Amino acid sequence: xxxxxxxVNGEDEPNQKxxxxxxxxxxxLSPNVGEKAVGAWKEFTRFLTDVRGEMxxxxxxxxxxxxxxxxxxxxxxxxxxxxxxxVDNIFDLGLHQLLNKLGGLQQ
Numbered sequence: 001x002x003x004x005x006x007x008v009n010g011e012d013e014p015n016q017k018x019x020x021x022x023x024x025x026x027x028x029l030s031p032n033v034g035e036k037a038v039g040a041w042k043e044f045t046r047f048l049t050d051v052r053g054e055m056x057x058x059x060x061x062x063x064x065x066x067x068x069x070x071x072x073x074x075x076x077x078x079x080x081x082x083x084x085x086x087v088d089n090i091f092d093l094g095l096h097q098l099l100n101k102l103g104g105l106q107q
Contacts, residue, residue: 061069099105 096105
């Protein structure tokens with residue numbers, strides 16, 4: 001299956017070698033500004049068509065769904081907060097005990 005760049009370049013396969021004659025002919029001919037503008041416009045309109053198609057798939061959540069996910073987020077934040085507070089206190093206690101034994105803390 002050819003990539004987008006290969007299709008734009010007129011290749012069937014991305015790693016396919018072009019004959020030397022075709023390569024020489026293509027270097028002498030460059031597309032003019034009008035052809036580039038038309039190509040860019042077609043690509044842009046195709047992009048907008050794809051965006052429109054994807055936007056049709058978007059569904060706005062109901063109030064019940066928003067409340068449920070908000071509740072889950074608040075509970076998760078609270079639990080993570082408690083967990084990190086406990087872990088922080090354990091490390092703080094361990095560090096203070098280590099520094100007291102080494103004589104680093106003067107009380």
